Amino acid sequence: MLTMTKKTTSTPHHHGNLREALINAGLELLETGGAQALTLRKCAALAGVSHAAPANHFNGLVSLKVAIMARGHLLFAETMRQASSQAESCPRTQLIAICEGYIRFARTHKTLFNLMFQFDCIDLEGVDDASKNEKRKAGEESYGILKKACLPFEHNGGNSLNTETMVWSLVHGYAMLFANEGASKRAIPSFSEILPNLPLK
Amino acid sequence: MLTMTKKTTSTPHHHGNLREALINAGLELLETGGAQALTLRKCAALAGVSHAAPANHFNGLVSLKVAIMARGHLLFAETMRQASSQAESCPRTQLIAICEGYIRFARTHKTLFNLMFQFDCIDLEGVDDASKNEKRKAGEESYGILKKACLPFEHNGGNSLNTETMVWSLVHGYAMLFANEGASKRAIPSFSEILPNLPLK
DNA sequence: AAATAAAATTGACAGTGTCAATATAGAGAC
DNA sequence: GTCTCTATATTGACACTGTCAATTTTATTT
Numbered sequence: 516m517l518t519m520t521k522k523t524t525s526t527p528h529h530h531g532n533l534r535e536a537l538i539n540a541g542l543e544l545l546e547t548g549g550a551q552a553l554t555l556r557k558c559a560a561l562a563g564v565s566h567a568a569p570a571n572h573f574n575g576l577v578s579l580k581v582a583i584m585a586r587g588h589l590l591f592a593e594t595m596r597q598a599s600s601q602a603e604s605c606p607r608t609q610l611i612a613i614c615e616g617y618i619r620f621a622r623t624h625k626t627l628f629n630l631m632f633q634f635d636c637i638d639l640e641g642v643d644d645a646s647k648n649e650k651r652k653a654g655e656e657s658y659g660i661l662k663k664a665c666l667p668f669e670h671n672g673g674n675s676l677n678t679e680t681m682v683w684s685l686v687h688g689y690a691m692l693f694a695n696e697g698a699s700k701r702a703i704p705s706f707s708e709i710l711p712n713l714p715l716k
Numbered sequence: 717m718l719t720m721t722k723k724t725t726s727t728p729h730h731h732g733n734l735r736e737a738l739i740n741a742g743l744e745l746l747e748t749g750g751a752q753a754l755t756l757r758k759c760a761a762l763a764g765v766s767h768a769a770p771a772n773h774f775n776g777l778v779s780l781k782v783a784i785m786a787r788g789h790l791l792f793a794e795t796m797r798q799a800s801s802q803a804e805s806c807p808r809t810q811l812i813a814i815c816e817g818y819i820r821f822a823r824t825h826k827t828l829f830n831l832m833f834q835f836d837c838i839d840l841e842g843v844d845d846a847s848k849n850e851k852r853k854a855g856e857e858s859y860g861i862l863k864k865a866c867l868p869f870e871h872n873g874g875n876s877l878n879t880e881t882m883v884w885s886l887v888h889g890y891a892m893l894f895a896n897e898g899a900s901k902r903a904i905p906s907f908s909e910i911l912p913n914l915p916l917k
Numbered sequence: 918a919a920a921t922a923a924a925a926t927t928g929a930c931a932g933t934g935t936c937a938a939t940a941t942a943g944a945g946a947c
Numbered sequence: 948g949t950c951t952c953t954a955t956a957t958t959g960a961c962a963c964t965g966t967c968a969a970t971t972t973t974a975t976t977t
Contacts, residue, residue, distance in 0.1 A: 625836040634830035681910035688889030709882035711912040
């Protein structure tokens with residue numbers, strides 16, 4: 516008898532889907548224990564496997580981190596999409612809402628946000644292609660939301676790249692510098708107060 | 717006989733000035749080997765002492781890192797001061813020069829810059845008071861340069877805090893996002909192109 | 918010169934990432 | 948159904964890390 520339509524994407528061998536489980540474990544450790552709690556061995560333990568099991572799915576800790584960064588960008592994009600959908604359609608209102616989503620994500624997921632936008636970029640030598648591709652794709656998705664919201668505007672000579680770059684720099688710097696509880700000593704202006712008046716196209 | 721005028725700030729015991737040497741070693745390791753090369757044991761080895769010697773000067777690795785952040789802010793301030801002194805006195809020219817110094821520092825000292833502006837703030841519980849104070853003071857010094865350059869301008873209702881916050885966010889985000897060689901694929905606008913036109917007071 | 922405090926050393930311990938060797942489960946071929 | 952073979956997971960080891968306790972060395976003070 517032909518066992519037709521047998522699952523081609525069958526759950527692998529022992530665990531089921533360890534790669535996914537390790538990413539989720541990493542996210543959880545990051546949220547609860549901070550950056551230094553993100554450990555290959557802790558992820559493995561949280562997923563219920565031995566300490567060396569992750570090696571079958573990630574070429575070392577860095578590859579897992581890159582996969583987590585990718586996952587973070589998906590959550591990031593979702594936060595901005597949600598903010599956009601709850602705001603009115605006026606271009607400036609939309610842009611502000613998305614930026615506030617940006618900032619809220621940074622505030623809510625400090626450690627993940629920091630990992631995602633690490634400045635001294637992770638050396639991608641030796642990182643899994645899967646993780647790298649996921650990160651690139653998810654990064655483009657999240658950036659695309661901001662980019663789209665900049666399209667109605669014009670800034671410095673009609674080059675839309677100028678607007679994108681200005682807005683992205685502004686919101687990213689604001690999120691980095693002020694989306695921390697520690698900075699609450701000073702009365703920081705809201706983002707809408709520092710966003711320059713952008714003329715519509 | 718009175719041994720008057722004996723050095724009150726005498727060089728301590730064995731090493732001479734191990735605290736300073738450890739900070740310098742940390743800076744060097746950071747520049748040459750990246751973030752993960754900054755290790756208590758490597759610093760100790762580079763300073764020529766045993767692996768546990770740093771404990772006499774820093775309450776753990778985090779305290780050393782905070783001291784290194786402080787030192788970084790001094791270099792940061794120096795870079796911006798130099799940029800300022802080499803530019804003409806026109807307010808906007810001054811501001812742009814200082815911001816370009818900001819960006820140049822980020823580009824030149826990627827890992828140090830990242831450490832200095834780590835988003836998920838280092839837990840300062842248990843950090844040496846000396847390191848904490850150094851960092852606060854040096855941070856105020858570097859920020860003061862930018863702040864001063866914002867004074868001639870007015871933005872959104874005469875509140876100078878708005879101008880500072882806008883400019884700082886903008887330059888910091890720009891430095892974070894684009895002061896990396898990896899981002900050179902796209903043609904990024906220069907900073908002066910994205911700095912909005914700020915009316916003078 | 919003796920006593921005291923500061924600084925550095927040594928040794929140990931629990932974690933960490935990573936590698937090699939081994940065991941095991943599932944997939945496909947017959 | 949059985950047999951291979953590959954993917955996956957385990958175990959054990961290694962070097963390296965931060966940190967602690969005990970000890971020794973050095974400098975200052977009395």
